[in-house]
Amino acid sequence: METELLQAPDGCVRLLQITDTHLFANAEAQLLGVRTADSLAAVIERIQGNDHPFDLILATGDLSQDHSAESYQRFADMLAPLGKPIYWLPGNHDDGALMTQSLYEAGISEQKWLIGKHWQIILLDTQVRGKPHGLLADHQLAALDHVLRSHPDKHTLIALHHQGIPVGCAWLDQHNLKNADDLFAVLARHPQGKTLLFGHVHQEFDELYKGVRLIASPSTCIQFKPLCDEFTLDESGPGWRYLTLHPDGRIESQVWRLPPNSFIPDPTARGY
Structure with a gap:
């Protein structure tokens, strides 16, 4: 079923694009030393304070860290002041069924x-319940094939959570x-x-592969340092991405971040 694109x-x-918010039921809860509700609040405040236009929001997964209905309600409540339609998909840390119910109840x-x-x-669902890696079920691939076949004249943005090609972090690319x-x-x-527009990797990425552009964006909380074989956190600030889809198929894209040294994670962390 389709809906009109603004x-x-x-x-x-x-x-x-907002991604990997990793919210908890408890607003004070931390992920590797960062209060994820606080970092998202700071991102939203910055978005409200600049004049970059946008008409809709894509939330590309890992919205929750603790699989709680309260975390999804928190997400909905925090983004409500932006006043724009939100479209979402699950990540590996989400509870797909609870996410569907909770966000639907939040409007x-x-x-x-x-x-x-x-x-x-x-928007495609790559979640494999209980696993960190992603997989597209046959019905998801069939849906994508149907969409592309139905409108061969329309440029297409495909949103998903997991990366379709390696981003250069061995520990992350296994997932x-x-x-x-x-x-x-x-x-x-x-x-x-x-x-393809994705989350999961908590870093900027923008490359061309087999004629397809692949774009990833920073998390609104912790960041993963690019090009590291072992788990390594980055001190870059939480971020978000704006995209402008032009009628001729071009995409302009800009990543924005909070200032350096904002919400620095625990430097001793070796995973999560």
């Missing part, structure tokens, strides 16, 4: 297919999308321009 009078679709849409004049966006080859096989069957 676009500006100039034909552009402008969106905000957040369950839609996973957004379609506009020039662009369409599809990637395990059937990425199946995903790229589906994409190769269709002519339109395609971009």
